[in-house]
Amino acid sequence: MGRNTRQRRPRGASHVGERHAVTVGPIAHGGHCVARIPTRGADGEERTRVVFVRHGLPGEEVLVEITEGTDGDSFWRGDVVRVEVASPDRVEAPCQYAGPGACGGCDFQHVALPAQRELKAAVVREQFARLAGMDVDVVVEPVPGDRDGLAWRTRMEYAATPAGWRGMHRHRSRSVIPVDECLIAAPGAIDTSMAGQPPVVEQVHGREFSVEADGFWQVHPGAATVLVDTVLEMLDPQPGEKALDLYSGVGLFARFLAERVGESGRVVAIEGSRPATAHARENLAGAPWARAVAGSVDRVLADRFDQPFDLVVLDPPREGARRKVVTQVVDRDPRAIAYVACDPASLARDVAAFGELGYQLVELRAFDLFPMTHHVECVALLVKERQETSGP
Structure with a gap:
């Protein structure tokens, strides 16, 4: 082993x-x-x-x-x-490389797919209970685009064995095992370990998005569409509103927000990766009222864009937004916040911080964007608590 x-x-x-x-x-x-x-x-x-x-x-x-x-x-x-x-x-694992001492990429190949989702929902509930003191009712929803939990990963990062064979790391190890075929890889998946690949074009609802081959883009074929639809449904952007898209990547949410708020509105997308921001500017070129800014979210918000915003989308990396950014978001006084999270622990911690600052969780959805693994994607809607007013 x-x-x-x-x-x-x-x-x-x-x-x-x-x-x-x-x-x-x-x-x-x-x-x-x-x-x-x-x-x-x-x-x-x-x-x-x-x-x-x-x-x-x-x-x-x-x-x-x-x-x-x-x-x-x-x-x-x-x-x-x-x-x-x-x-x-x-169940019997469909992949020959799954199991003790083997590939560390999948956690649940030995679990029937419906039970995998039940386990993930249990983890989300446990994290919210432990870190936010909240009892949440959540169901992990399947997303179209995989084949019974397989053939979904559109981007793969392979390792190399000492002999130069393509392989995958063992769990919590630098050791590499040779792999002929990864069953969760989608047909034609991009190998991001190969240098010098040109940018690719992704499509969501007929809109094209330019992104680096090794840049961030949701790896499940159905992920970008279901996340955009969920965020827009939760926020219900209106013409003329102002929106912040934080950790905005190549401008996926910003572009659809810009369409909803229209020319009378405003969208600011902030992203730490300069290459991703360059792509975001290209992807937002048709909406001059949408602006893409490169820089660390907390540093940009420390001295810029300090006016009120109606809406905020948060899609931070695994470690979450953390208290500083949470406070900066609350300072903009949005009516609604959509928080897209790939880690339920970070999400629960940040939801608790928002709660302390007057924003309550009103909706939580979870999606099985990473079948056969323990990962789960959540989208949370937070709104400003109504202030009780005294009578005359």
């Missing part, structure tokens, strides 16, 4: 390679489930050790092999190497 090659200082005796019979507990954020095993510490006292287990399902009775863990670690990691009592949601 592959081993984690990241260098870190040992914290006591290693338990890597040990095998333990466990009952798999609930799903956790990150593509693994929680299990607990009894251990005895260096002082001789018995303890219960948390193990994050891959390739298991809640309720299963399995044999787990420890892949990372020492006496001093707060938790261990492990892989299911034998299933004694299987979940009814367990």
